[in-house]
Amino acid sequence: MSTTTSAPPSAAPLGESSPLASRGRGAPGTRPTPVGRTLRYLAILLGVLFVLIPVYVLVITSFKTGGDASPARAWALPHTWTLENWQRAWTALAPALGRTLSLVIPSTIISSVLGCLNGFVLSRWRFPGADIVFTLILFGMFLPYQAVMIPLLQLVLATEIPNGIPSLILLHVVFGIPITTLIFRNYFETIPHELIEAATVDGAGMLRTFSSVALPIAIPGFVVVGIWQFTSAWNDFLFAVFFSTPRNGPVTLALNNLANGALLTDYGVSMAGALLASLPTLVVYVLLSRYFIAGLMSGSVKG
Template identity: 70%
Template sequence: MAVTEAQTTSSAPSPRPPRRQVDPRYALGRTVKYLVLFFFLVVVLIPVYVLVVTSFKGSGDATAARAWSLPTVWVLDNWGEAWTTLAPAIGRSVMLAVPASIISSILGSMNGFVLSRWRFRGADVVFTLILFGMFIPYQAVMIPLLQLVLGIGLPSGVPTLIMLHVIYGIPITTLIFRNYYESVPIELIEAGRVDGAGMLRAYWSIVLPLSIPSFVVVLIWQFTSIWNDFLFAVFFSSSQNGPVTLALNNLANGSILANYGASMAGALLASAPTMLVYILLGKYFIGGLMSGSVKG
């Protein structure tokens, strides 16, 4: 009988924990937050909807009056025309953005390490002067810069654009790496000094392996900025040797009767690499930004 009672007692269902009461104000605040986020999502996606829909419309269907309407007949000719026009320029943009991003990131990393850990007389002044390059509008120096490039005899095209983007990318890359290296514990570098590591050895063996999060941030930032640049492309290249932004502008303004479908398809093709980069590496971008925001 005792065993039976014990089994009956053990097999009885345990009482459920009391349900947690949700504060009505908290529930209302969460609902409002999601509604606001959904509203801004719709606002951001409205241009994307117009781009995608118009890219599949024929020439007579792609008008301002029917911008919100679905295509009467879905066509793919616009995508073929856009790809034929932009494919060479997309290749040139890749040859421009990839090496310029890598070179400017490496130079910014070296500058940031020296300015953060190897203090010398006037280091703050040098850092301030480097940062001035971030606040000078490109439009203010474009004419003198063009005269300088022509005076030196540099040809227009991708090599000149690489040099210019590397130079103008040094201030922002130096700032990001310097702030990141300030969070690296000084004890690591001191331990390297005790073991006989000089400045270059400490950078190569200790600091550089820790710089992956910051490199991800800088590479994404530089790649996006260089890929989307139009001002340098107008002044220092042509439609035959320029990047995709210049070719896209020529596609949109190249005929008297604008082909809105081909222009929209070209805009989607031109923006696809940067969107792909952010989709694949977006979480690493945010993580890299946060990794240098807290002193460690």
Template identity: 70%
Template sequence: MTATTTPAAPGVGELAPAPRRPKGRFSAARTVRYAILLFSLVIVLIPVYVLLVTSFKGPGDATPTRAWALPQLWIADNWITAWDTLAPAIGRTLQMVIPASIISAFLGSMNGFVLSRWSFRGANVVFTLILFGMFIPYQAVMIPLNQIVLDIGLPNGVPTLILLHVIYGIPITTLIFRNYYESVPHELIEAARMDGAGMLRTYAWVVLPISIPSFVVVLIWQFTSAWNDFLFAVFFSTPNTGPVTVALNNLANGAQLQNYGVSMAGALFASLPTLLVYIILGKYFVGGLMSGSVKG
């Protein structure tokens, strides 16, 4: 006689396993969600498609009526011409955005640490005044700012633009770091104080090593803002000393006005660095933003 076994019932305090959903079956909500995401992706990529196909068209082929059509003859000369024109300006832009991003990040980090963890009388007033700089339109201060730069005697081009982007980047960098340092446990700072560490030593040896997520956020933000800036570049540089945005504007409005292929290739060259930054560091950007928003 063969004995039959029955599955044991869950013990006291144990939960029965949840029933598994059959694989390969999509719910209506999931299907709608993926359809919306796909539609959004197509909408976002339409301008990229037009830029890309137009950059390979000749002067007679790159017309508004054929904006959606593939090139009749694929031409790579547009990319060569655009690179020869924009390469010096791209180099100057890198010389500008890298130090401007790093300097403003460190200044914002120090400001955020002092305002959040080394409080003093009037710290909230100082923080409010710093944030007030975020809400002043650049256009409103351009004339007095230009006069100040002339009085200082800074040369037009990269040095002046570095200084301006550092100054105008301090409010947003201070805000990001202050919010992040507010989530740092008080016990960590107090332990450093009990060990005899002062403000600078606590910042350098305790706070700075755990600030990598916020530094990633700030560096991406500042890099993108400085790279895409056009207003400061127009006022405080010349075509021979300006960043890539000025060179791209001259390329589109100069002798190559009717050659849309060169302009589109130049636009892709100008946007490629920021695109690569977001592709490589995008997940760290989102993680850094969230790390300062969750309070323990």
């Protein structure tokens, strides 16, 4: 009695019918069609135009003469290009720009250093109540400034801190600690525990471990909090209104006075002043944006 055995089915060649091949190339329909790509590019273009149209009006108005800068000709190019608006805006805002630099640089550095220290301790030192302390620090991020402005003003006056830049530095440092602590804590959580354990085995204490191990690799975190704190302090207006005057306050307060004084007569000066006031933050972000994104991503994934 003979038995007939069927030959095993031959493996499908890695060609058209191979599941592995189709999986490697991508299943049919996963690649965007030309119509889909066109619609995607159109959506991106519309988004860019939506953002840049106000910038276009801002820029061209800053180069118009007084009679040419009017709502009726907001979209038209200047009849006569002039730099007088920029000169007048610079004369009015230059002292305030210098005061703002003296505000944002120390407040950014101090709040970043304190946030770095807090973040390292809260991420590596599990002392009793660490989670409660961290929660209380984060609670400062959710306090509406308007709700605490009156008692905060009374507190600053009671401490006799000079009005203007000194009081603003203190406020931006205090209110910047919660966000800087959060960013650095998340960043230090991504550091391998083996590095900290190796430093401990070598006899390093917490301060030595922080200065020799954690701090040298925390540059991405400093870039993130530096950009964040710089832009927050530079663009602040609420604290400036309550704790300074146009003579000793930052550029946002001086820009508000410039716009109020020129709003009905000369739009060009207001637009030039707005561009001057926003230029430092724009330069900082353009130069450091790639490091800002890299720093955010490095603190978002554990590994």
